Amino acid sequence: MVEPTFRPMTEADLEAVLKIEFSAFSHPWTRGIFLDCIKSGYECWLMFLGDQQVGHGVLSAAGDECHLLNLTVKPESQSNGLGGKLLDHLLLQGRGRGAETAFLEVRESNQPAIRLYERTGFNEIGRRRGYYPAVGGREDALVMAYTLLD
Template identity: 85%
Template sequence: MIEPVFRPMTEADVEAVLAIEFAAFSHPWTRGIFLDCVTSGHECWLMFLGDQQVGHGVLSAAGDESHLLNLTVKPANQSNGLGGKLLAHLMQRGKERGAETAFLEVRESNHPAIYLYERFGFNEIGRRRDYYPAVGGREDALVMAYSLID
């Protein structure tokens, strides 16, 4: 498989990002959320295989903490290791910004993502009740943490 390449997301990329976001999630992020992340200085990255955009991720980093806000791989490209490569890239960016710990929330029903995070080394540290909108109501989030210190 071709190794993915990463480049920073810009405002001009948001339409292509939204196409992947809407294909991947029942409750996708909005244009406004992505624009806010890009303009606020978060780590916003695109992942490409050749010239095809196959994923994106957003990480906030402040002080000694980082927070994985979004990690999305195009549905047609899932289950082949790209999520782990995107996650590794974002964790490296967090380390470079001085973060010692990374946190994230994940839907409790998103078993493939939970498996990815656990394989990477994240541990469940809590739960946020009714955190996510869901079809017919709300869904809990698992809170996970990962040490960025070698």
């Protein structure tokens, strides 16, 4: 497989980002959410295979913590290791900003993502009841953490 490349996300990228976001999730992020993240100086990245955008991610970092807010690989590119490469890239950005611990929330029904995070070294540390909107109601989030120190 060709190794993915990464570049920072800009406002001009948002139409392509939203196309992937809406194809991947039942409750996708909006343009406004992505724009707020870019304007706030979060780590907002695009992932490419060749010249094709295949994913994006957003990570906030403050003090000695970072928080993975969004990790998306377009559905037709999933299940071939790209999510792990995007995750590694985002965690590297967190380390570069001085983070020692990474946190995230994940839908409890999203078993492929949970397996990815566990393989990376994340551990479940809690649960947020009714955190995510879901068809017909709300869904719990698992809260996971990972120590970034080498």
